[in-house]
Amino acid sequence: MALNVIWFGFFLIAFVVALVRLLVFHDYDIFQKIVSGTFDSAKTAAEISLGLIGLMAFWLGIMKIGEKGGLIAMFSKAVSPLFHKLFPGIPKNHPAYGSILMNFSANMLGLDNAATPLGLKAMKELQELNPEKETATDAQIMFLVLNASSLTLLPVTIMAYRKEAGALDPSDVFIPILLATFFSTLAGLVITALYQRINLLQRVVVLYLGGLAAVVGAALYFFSNLPEAQMSIATKVISNVMLFGVIIAFVSVAFYRKVNVFETFIEGAKEGFEVAIKIIPYLVGILVAVGVMRNSGALDFITQGLSWVFGLLGMNTDFVPALPVALMKPLSGSGARGMMIELMETSGADSFASRVACVIQGSTETTFYVLAVYFGSVAVKRTRHAVPAALLAELAGVIAAIIIAYIFFH
Numbered sequence: 001m002a003l004n005v006i007w008f009g010f011f012l013i014a015f016v017v018a019l020v021r022l023l024v025f026h027d028y029d030i031f032q033k034i035v036s037g038t039f040d041s042a043k044t045a046a047e048i049s050l051g052l053i054g055l056m057a058f059w060l061g062i063m064k065i066g067e068k069g070g071l072i073a074m075f076s077k078a079v080s081p082l083f084h085k086l087f088p089g090i091p092k093n094h095p096a097y098g099s100i101l102m103n104f105s106a107n108m109l110g111l112d113n114a115a116t117p118l119g120l121k122a123m124k125e126l127q128e129l130n131p132e133k134e135t136a137t138d139a140q141i142m143f144l145v146l147n148a149s150s151l152t153l154l155p156v157t158i159m160a161y162r163k164e165a166g167a168l169d170p171s172d173v174f175i176p177i178l179l180a181t182f183f184s185t186l187a188g189l190v191i192t193a194l195y196q197r198i199n200l201l202q203r204v205v206v207l208y209l210g211g212l213a214a215v216v217g218a219a220l221y222f223f224s225n226l227p228e229a230q231m232s233i234a235t236k237v238i239s240n241v242m243l244f245g246v247i248i249a250f251v252s253v254a255f256y257r258k259v260n261v262f263e264t265f266i267e268g269a270k271e272g273f274e275v276a277i278k279i280i281p282y283l284v285g286i287l288v289a290v291g292v293m294r295n296s297g298a299l300d301f302i303t304q305g306l307s308w309v310f311g312l313l314g315m316n317t318d319f320v321p322a323l324p325v326a327l328m329k330p331l332s333g334s335g336a337r338g339m340m341i342e343l344m345e346t347s348g349a350d351s352f353a354s355r356v357a358c359v360i361q362g363s364t365e366t367t368f369y370v371l372a373v374y375f376g377s378v379a380v381k382r383t384r385h386a387v388p389a390a391l392l393a394e395l396a397g398v399i400a401a402i403i404i405a406y407i408f409f410h
Contacts, residue, residue: 064268184397
């Protein structure tokens with residue numbers, strides 16, 4: 001529903017702005033520019049989608065190996081002590097724990113196809129514990145806020161889009177996304193815990209969160225104190241070593257557990273091929289709508305207005321062209337992705353604004369979509385503090401993404 005309204009709104013706003021430019025400013029070429037742009041945007045969308053086939057096939061093949069090799073179960077076991085403290089309302093050994101842990105593990109590994117069914121299963125099991133069926137429980141809200149905070153370890157799709165857009169080093173956003181998504185998740189956790197009066201000073205919680213915070217703090221300190229030339233080299237080396245290490249780990253664990261790694265890879269690669277083909281119509285629709293907004297001048301008007309506001313505050317405004325991605329993301333993941341891709345096409349994949357957009361895209365989530373789907377699946381109508389907690393986590397992710405992008409790329 002949200003995407004339907006947004007898509008129509010883009011065309012309507014573009015038409016109004018173009019009409020004003022024609023009648024008031026006598027820009028007689030504006031509608032020709034918009035129409036020509038629709039053809040260019042449609043062609044670009046198809047080319048990007050087709051170019052993604054190999055990348056998506058490879059990475060979903062690797063993900064399938066990780067899934068069959070039992071890495072999701074290993075992640076679940078590693079974080080289970082923490083989750084027992086964050087969901088005090090769930091009885092010990094209740095099946096909901098397994099679904100929650102599996103859902104988060106799948107999300108962290110980028111296994112979206114596995115994560116959503118597991119998440120819906122978790123909500124159904126949590127609903128069985130709910131004494132007031134139309135009102136969200138604390139456990140359901142904590143689960144959804146953490147889901148909406150976009151905790152991810154492998155932003156494969158974003159790196160694939162950067163590669164297709166011509167980035168010299170598509171993985172240079174890998175570490176910034178990891179750092180930014182940590183802050184969005186931490187913010188969501190702390191805010192929800194405050195609402196629910198969960199004691200975060202318990203020993204287990206402090207050890208987990210303190211350990212993660214120490215790692216993130218050390219990484220930020222290390223990179224922020226490097227000269228620009230050395231930072232570029234360090235980011236490139238560390239990012240690619242980590243990514244290749246993940247591939248080796250997935251394959252090695254699966255091979256050790258006697259999984260047929262090649263056949264499993266082929267199974268996942270087929271899914272990747274299907275995904276790349278299926279997104280063509282959606283990408284065409286979104287990129288054409290975003291292109292219409294840009295060619296009409298409406299998008300430039302928005303970014304110039306935001307630049308003026310932030311300029312009055314004495315801030316550097318190089319990040320402002322990426323803000324439409326941040327504004328769109330809570331409403332529509334497809335819309336935000338289209339804006340990110342369109343920005344890379346117009347300003348270059350390695351421009352500062354494009355990198356900021358990629359980090360924002362990787363560290364935030366489609367908050368309203370997640371809340372609507374998960375609460376809707378169990379007919380919960382009163383969501384209590386879920387929306388403000390999730391949106392504050394989203395805001396923390398955007399702010400962290402911008403600051404971290406300045407540290408790494410500016």
